[in-house]
Amino acid sequence: MKICVVGTGYVGLVSGVCFSDIGNSVTCIDIDERKIERMKMGESPIYEPGLDELMKKNINEGRLHFSTDLAEGMEGADAVYIAVGTPPKENGEANLAFVDKVAEQIGENLKDYKVIVTKSTVPVGTGKRVKAIIEKAAGHSNFDIASNPEFLREGSAIKDTMNMERAVIGVESAKAEALLKELHAPFNTTIVTADVETAEMIKYAANAFLATKISFINEIANICELVGADVTKVAEGMGHDNRIGSAFLNAGIGYGGSCFPKDTSALVSIAKQAGYDFKIVRDVEYVNKLQRFKIVDKLLEAYDNNIANKKIAVLGLAFKPNTDDMRDAPSIEIIEELQKHGAHPVGYDPVAAENAKKVINNLKTADSVEEAIQNADAILLLTDWDEIKNLDVAKAGKALNEKIMIDGRNVFDPGFMENQGFYYASIGRKTVNGKRVTS
Numbered sequence: 372m373k374i375c376v377v378g379t380g381y382v383g384l385v386s387g388v389c390f391s392d393i394g395n396s397v398t399c400i401d402i403d404e405r406k407i408e409r410m411k412m413g414e415s416p417i418y419e420p421g422l423d424e425l426m427k428k429n430i431n432e433g434r435l436h437f438s439t440d441l442a443e444g445m446e447g448a449d450a451v452y453i454a455v456g457t458p459p460k461e462n463g464e465a466n467l468a469f470v471d472k473v474a475e476q477i478g479e480n481l482k483d484y485k486v487i488v489t490k491s492t493v494p495v496g497t498g499k500r501v502k503a504i505i506e507k508a509a510g511h512s513n514f515d516i517a518s519n520p521e522f523l524r525e526g527s528a529i530k531d532t533m534n535m536e537r538a539v540i541g542v543e544s545a546k547a548e549a550l551l552k553e554l555h556a557p558f559n560t561t562i563v564t565a566d567v568e569t570a571e572m573i574k575y576a577a578n579a580f581l582a583t584k585i586s587f588i589n590e591i592a593n594i595c596e597l598v599g600a601d602v603t604k605v606a607e608g609m610g611h612d613n614r615i616g617s618a619f620l621n622a623g624i625g626y627g628g629s630c631f632p633k634d635t636s637a638l639v640s641i642a643k644q645a646g647y648d649f650k651i652v653r654d655v656e657y658v659n660k661l662q663r664f665k666i667v668d669k670l671l672e673a674y675d676n677n678i679a680n681k682k683i684a685v686l687g688l689a690f691k692p693n694t695d696d697m698r699d700a701p702s703i704e705i706i707e708e709l710q711k712h713g714a715h716p717v718g719y720d721p722v723a724a725e726n727a728k729k730v731i732n733n734l735k736t737a738d739s740v741e742e743a744i745q746n747a748d749a750i751l752l753l754t755d756w757d758e759i760k761n762l763d764v765a766k767a768g769k770a771l772n773e774k775i776m777i778d779g780r781n782v783f784d785p786g787f788m789e790n791q792g793f794y795y796a797s798i799g800r801k802t803v804n805g806k807r808v809t810s
């Protein structure tokens with residue numbers, strides 16, 4: 372099959388590369404010439420484990436192409452995927468300007484029958500909107516629209532796509548359904564077929580539900596702290612119930628990234644426009660905002676409310692491990708809050724430090740964990756990279772001015788930290804008031 376994918380962000384590029392890897396001829400289109408030139412050489416513009424290798428393999432085998440020319444990409448294509456960005460507007464609504472523009476250009480170049488598929492996360496009703504724009508620009512309706520939302524996670528995008536748990540296909544015609552089923556057959560997965568609006572809604576509902584799980588367990592964690600329970604055990608005990616499931620029950624500093632914050636607020640706004648007040652998801656967002664600051668409160672508590680001039684080693688800056696993505700990373704607001712209190716945060720992240728400097732004013736970064744913690748007055752653990760999880764705690768204790776760690780990801784065992792003599796606070800578990808080094 373021949374596929375054209377417009378937009379080479381996370382979703383577009385990973386989907387395009389994976390579609391080529393299962394045997395299709397794929398052309399990925401982007402307006403950014405420099406980016407296209409880099410990708411032609413097999414260089415991924417985003418940090419995603421395994422992506423460069425897969426790009427090179429499929430370029431060499433002649434199945435994966437890159438171009439800035441949409442007409443060229445659409446030539447002979449069976450399906451055209453729209454995978455451009457839908458950034459949030461000030462009011463939380465998704466901005467559809469890029470989707471609209473691409474739809475118009477597709478219409479202008481549409482000579483023969485194709486299925487035009489939306490892969491970007493778009494408000495319910497966008498499929499119809501895209502259809503109207505294409506019809507107007509093409510002057511005919513020899514095409515079908517479809518929705519095929521993406522469920523991949525940054526950091527494990529290739530694995531998530533190649534082993535997808537389901538494919539959702541929103542269609543209006545049997546012809547489009549057959550084509551998209553054929554395209555997805557090699558993934559050997561469950562296919563959920565629906566109408567276009569339902570498929571669009573499935574994507575928002577899935578992300579909003581996962582975000583709800585996270586805010587729910589974070590609130591349970593906050594209650595655990597008040598009543599002396601341990602949230603990790605609570606999550607374990609809950610997770611064995613198949614109806615609940617153990618995934619996404621890790622309490623921490625709240626969710627970030629380019630998806631959950633954007634999609635929850637877009638869904639609240641979709642509901643509002645339809646005349647419905649989506650109370651649960653509004654609260655999920657509110658709880659998530661508050662959760663970020665809990666970790667700063669815990670540090671203040673360790674220092675009797677005064678962290679002025681304290682050097683704080685902030686370990687992990689990206690919103691989660693295995694990505695350099697800083698979009699809506701909790702570290703941004705947490706570091707700004709530390710700065711407001713007069714502290715001197717020094718950030719360390721294996722790959723996101725440069726991106727972090729672009730979004731956090733006056734951020735000092737270190738080139739290694741060791742450099743960050745040397746003579747620091749506390750560690751604030753924000754992202755559970757393997758390297759950070761494998762921290763040599765005894766060695767760290769010697770490098771620190773004060774053996775204080777506030778662990779936003781519940782990486783370490785409180786009993787172990789107690790034995791190491793640390794003041795150790797985490798999320799929803801007991802705080803250990805170990806001895807400090809100098810005070």
Ligand code: UGA
Nearest residue numbers: 521522523524525619620621623625626627628630690691
């Ligand atoms: C999320 C969804 O998981 C994907 O299914 C979806 O395709 C994607 O959004 C999207 O819409 O494009 P992603 O944002 O890459 O993927 O990352 P997740 O692994 O879902 O993590 C999101 C945030 O939740 C991170 O900040 C993470 O630290 C946090 N999280 C996750 C928790 O705090 N606790 C958990 O138990 C799980």
